[in-house]
Amino acid sequence: xxxxxxxxxxxxxxxxxxxxxxxxxxxxxxxxxxxxxxxxxxxxxxxxxxxxxxxxxxxxxxxxxxxxxxxxxxxxxxxxxxxxxxxxxxxxxxxxxxxxxxxxxxxxxxxxxxxxxxxxxxxxxxxxxxxxxxxxxxxxxxxxxxxxxxxxxxxxxxxxxxxxxxxxxxxxxxxxxxxxxxxxxxxxxxxxxxxxxxxxxxxxxxxxxxxxxxxx
Numbered sequence: 453x454x455x456x457x458x459x460x461x462x463x464x465x466x467x468x469x470x471x472x473x474x475x476x477x478x479x480x481x482x483x484x485x486x487x488x489x490x491x492x493x494x495x496x497x498x499x500x501x502x503x504x505x506x507x508x509x510x511x512x513x514x515x516x517x518x519x520x521x522x523x524x525x526x527x528x529x530x531x532x533x534x535x536x537x538x539x540x541x542x543x544x545x546x547x548x549x550x551x552x553x554x555x556x557x558x559x560x561x562x563x564x565x566x567x568x569x570x571x572x573x574x575x576x577x578x579x580x581x582x583x584x585x586x587x588x589x590x591x592x593x594x595x596x597x598x599x600x601x602x603x604x605x606x607x608x609x610x611x612x613x614x615x616x617x618x619x620x621x622x623x624x625x626x627x628x629x630x631x632x633x634x635x636x637x638x639x640x641x642x643x644x645x646x647x648x649x650x651x652x653x654x655x656x657x658x659x660x661x662x663x664x665x666x667x668x
Contacts, residue, residue: 462486462496465635467624470599471611472500474537475621475635490515490522490588493529497591507590514588525588532560532592536599544613544622557599564596616640 466472476486476496487493491512498508515522538553564581571580581597602608610624614635621635634640 462499463621463636464500465621465623467626468598468602468607469500469502470536470595470602471540471622471624473533473595474540475623477533477537477620487526487530487533490526493526493591497594502591502594511588511590518588521588525592528589529592529595532595535560536595539599539603540611540622541613541620543608544611557596557603560596561600564593564600567593568597614640 462472463475464472466475473496487496494503494508494511494515497503498505503511535553535556539549539557542549542553568579568581570577581593602611607624607626610626610630612623612625612632614621614623615633616635619635619640621640623632623635625632
């Protein structure tokens with residue numbers, strides 16, 4: 453199997469697992485081949501810290517033994533990604549959710565709730581979707597569960613879409629002033645800054661990157 457360094461890298465700029473999953477889409481076409489196999493999803497989930505190393509190895513072996521089931525699960529995950537993309541992009545643009553999208557999400561959520569249970573952790577009770585999760589649907593349950601928690605939390609109002617119209621990534625604006633515009637300052641933010649610099653100098657009649665001749 454090729455080493456991870458030879459495979460496409462995933463961005464974790466969303467501030468939430470479900471948003472990072474949405475952001476595996478192409479910035480331009482909003483669907484691409486970065487999730488070609490169930491193994492790619494497992495690798496993403498490990499990088500997003502949804503899986504422990506032991507869980508990653510277990511699911512990798514399980515996917516290798518059950519290739520047809522892995523393919524079905526991949527298709528289900530890609531459908532889920534499209535649904536979550538529609539939901540959170542609309543919210544990031546300040547729009548209302550479409551009733552049919554919300555209905556579709558509730559259908560997925562009901563399937564997840566069959567596996568949820570109440571657990572006692574550190575003296576507190578908490579819901580967990582991980583019960584009996586030793587199967588290929590475990591990652592999908594964790595993503596749906598994270599999305600449901602975000603949709604019903606006070607952080608929902610922090611969902612933003614990157615201001616770069618050709619980007620499309622979504623994130624939680626948890627900046628102190630709530631004025632984050634870009635998915636990443638090292639990417640779209642840097643491009644916007646460079647464009648402003650170029651436009652400013654072009655309008656002033658100066659050549660970008662060249663020094664003006666010194667007067668004598």
